[in-house]
Amino acid sequence: MVNIGDFRFPRYSFDEAVENTEKLVKELNGEINNQENFAKAIGHKNAGSGAYRKKRADMKKFGLIDNNYQATTLGRTIVHPKNDKEERDAKFEALNNIDLLHELYEYTGGKPAGEDFWIKVSEVADTTPGEAKEHSDDVKKLYNQMLDYEPHKTTEETSNSPEEQENTKNNTKTGSSVPEDVKLRLIDADGNKFDVREEKDLPVAKAFFESRISEIEQGEEE
Numbered sequence: 001m002v003n004i005g006d007f008r009f010p011r012y013s014f015d016e017a018v019e020n021t022e023k024l025v026k027e028l029n030g031e032i033n034n035q036e037n038f039a040k041a042i043g044h045k046n047a048g049s050g051a052y053r054k055k056r057a058d059m060k061k062f063g064l065i066d067n068n069y070q071a072t073t074l075g076r077t078i079v080h081p082k083n084d085k086e087e088r089d090a091k092f093e094a095l096n097n098i099d100l101l102h103e104l105y106e107y108t109g110g111k112p113a114g115e116d117f118w119i120k121v122s123e124v125a126d127t128t129p130g131e132a133k134e135h136s137d138d139v140k141k142l143y144n145q146m147l148d149y150e151p152h153k154t155t156e157e158t159s160n161s162p163e164e165q166e167n168t169k170n171n172t173k174t175g176s177s178v179p180e181d182v183k184l185r186l187i188d189a190d191g192n193k194f195d196v197r198e199e200k201d202l203p204v205a206k207a208f209f210e211s212r213i214s215e216i217e218q219g220e221e222e
Helices: 014-028 035-041 050-061 073-079 084-096 099-108 117-125 129-148 162-174 199-221
Strands: 002-004 007-009 184-187 193-196
Touching (some): 002 129, 014 084, 073 084, 084 099
Antiparallel strands (some): 002 007
């Protein structure tokens, strides 16, 4: 796992974790009774391989195997789903098991990741702009993949009138509802925002501001 601020994040892709779970379930009956056999099944010479241990840790973080190295109900469902909906729901749950993805989903309200996604990563993970930028592409890839499997909203959740939807949109754009602990809120034309609550937030706020200025200057040059 990779450390991003206060969170641990998978080193390898979700698709690879699913593929390894398929081999576990289909070839080894869902139980890693012999670490050497499973290591070889997923392409490693032996169980002492560092890459093997990291891939196994990723599977556990996604909730595909348990502490006893057995495929979980979630893992088995992904391998043998009853239908497309069950597969999509299970994959969304697995990705949502990654704490950073879950927190980003809650923080953004499930909105797709934009160009300044690293700013949200920095704020949610409580990390520096440099570290957030370093890992933002990997985080964005898994986050958007999770959104691809997002369960459809119910009729009740999407039944707001056009006026209510427009008000919600305007509130999001203008940031009219600001928590009491926010000392400064920066918002761009696309509705991306960054809240300054403490002194440690200032470097990210500065980077947010400078990135907007850079985009404007580049646009004028073109």
